[in-house]
Amino acid sequence: MASNKVFGYLPQDRPAVGPLLSLGFQHVLTMFPATALVAILTGFDVGVTLLASGLGTILAIFLSKGRIPLYYGGSFAYIAPVTAVAGAAWGGPAVAQVGVVATGILNIIVGLIIQKAGKKWLDRILPPVVTGSIAIVIGIALAKVALDQASGNWGVALVTCLVTILLSVFLRGKGLLGMMPVLLGATAGYLLSLVLGLVDFGPVADAAWFALPKFQMPAFTSPGAWSAILAIAPIAIATLPESTAHLYQVSLYVDKLAEEQGRPAVGLKT
Secondary structure, eight states: OOOOSSOOOOTTOOOOHHHHHHHHHHHHHHHHHHHHHHHHHHTOOHHHHHHHHHHHHHHHHHHTTTSSOOOOOOOGGGHHHHHHHHHSTTOOHHHHHHHHHHHHHHHHHHHHHHHHHOHHHHHHHSOHHHHHHHHHHHHHHHHHHHHHHHTTOHHHHHHHHHHHHHHHHHTTTSTTGGGOHHHHHHHHHHHHHHHTTOOOOHHHHHSOSOOOOOOOOOOTTSTTHHHHHHHHGGGHHHHHHHHHHHHHHHHHHHHHHHHHTTOOOOSTTO
């Protein structure tokens, strides 16, 4: 990467092996708990979820020519309807998957409409006041999940949070280290957990080195299939503005970095 006053990597840059691995590990660390937790809470196979989200991310980056570096994982907005369908007498995980597939098809249709109509039409339908508000509401709802998870040991949770916040402030502008407060904060919390004896390596030792995802076909012919679609697919009304907000925000970060480095914009402006 060319030498610039502002340190950072744009999507087309290729960091050296060290930064690439460290930043990649931080990204895995931030995406994995949420993506895996969604699968666990909904009763879906974690391996299938990770495979699907990974393939979706690769496809999105390829089709967008790498302009917007986003990871496409699970959404907490679907947990309530999916678990309700999976636990219903007429439902089950395979029936809930029908609703998930319908949601994917709905998103594809909306995406094609947006592609045809253009970004200006999308901005009129989903202005920042809408996308931002929905993202905030979903974020506040997710705060309860974080608090529930932290309630197991408030001391470790608070130390991890505090270290991450302090590092994000005091390492700002410090090169590569300034880009890794989440990784460093999580490492501090993990080391503290080791000292306190809170880490159980038993499940890790018992787990297989290699395992194939446990694929399961959606129950399209189930009597409850249409009920699953009606219960799950409408949640796209909430996640479409949320996804739009994420897309725009990351694009702003990317283009702002390009501007500060005196380089051409590579986000949604192009």
